[in-house]
Amino acid sequence: MRLSEAQAKQLFAAHGIAIPRGEPWRGDPAPWWPGGAVVKAQTLAGGRGLRGGVRVCRTRPQVAAAARDLLGSQLGDETVDELLVEELVDVRRELYLALTIDRESGTLRLLLGREGGVDVERSSAGVASLSFPLDRQPDDTALGRLMDEAAVDDLDPRLFAGVVRALWTLFLDLDAELVEVNPLACTPDGRLVALDGRVIFDDSAAFRQPGRPLGRSLGTRFERACGDLGAVGVEMDGDIVLVVSGAGLMMATVDLVTQTGGRVRAAVDLGGLVLREADELAALVDLVGSLRPAAVLVNAFFQLATCDALARGLARGLERTTLDVPMVVRMRGRGWGEAHQLLEPHGVIEETDLATACERVVSLARVA
């Protein structure tokens, strides 16, 4: 789950990191500060600065004009529906600062770049890093070395250590995966101000984080829609959609279809969706259809759920949508007899052997 910039900054402020004064855009009268203002689209993807999603305004009417211009516009594949208006901060230097997990060594990794801002999004050259155990924050010597390595020498070490401590606390307290400040602005009067913030939470820790602010799910429109249904979707760029029971089986099926010469458009792990109502499963058929695939392969191996429950949902989806593409189904588990009865009227191609099912779907996609 990913927080908006405004949410991330509220967390920074709550942990003692300075942020610019600001407020969400609520329409006229436009918020204003004597030094100027910045109007910022609250989309999730990075690179807003490069795409015109961040507008520097020198007059109050400019703020209103920028807000009207941005609201409802497209930024990448997101529609701008929320704006943050902030006081314009005087910037001497923009740093890049981030804290993330190094999965291989099981440590935290602190990243510091001398040239932050929009350029670091193009190239990470010049970003120095420091790994440390997650239960012990880096000491002043380690931070000093990091600053040397990043060639950031004109920075107050105590001020910097304070920001790092705040990020580290926030990271651990809220089970984050990534906390990024880019840019961390050094102002002419020697302050460090977070001009942009990105916080990604570890979704698997949600159960022990009831008080955590709710962000938006990551991923493409299709992937988010799968998440809303209780499934896990991964969008790729081929033409075959796989609907599979379980993450491990999903990866194995992607491999098998690819080895058979097919190209996967998307893979869906049904997850908890198999235990839900037929209507919710049917919604997945709609969603799969929206990708306009050449063919669909359903590969399910059930222990707890039953084949007929999935078949009922698929049949309901096939009844009402225009998914006029071949669907190959291979299911194992209880309720297969009933599943067969439900699927037969819909022209579904049933296979019992997985390798054969893969060959079948690949050749159907080829002639589509």
Ligand code: GDP
């Ligand atoms: P991103 O491109 O999506 O990461 O958006 P940012 O929030 O990082 O904004 C992009 C750039 O706009 C920053 O790197 C800054 O150069 C600039 N910017 C944003 N807020 C301010 C501000 O308050 N003052 C100044 N001078 N520049 C700002």
Ligand code: MN
């Ligand atoms: Mn940024």
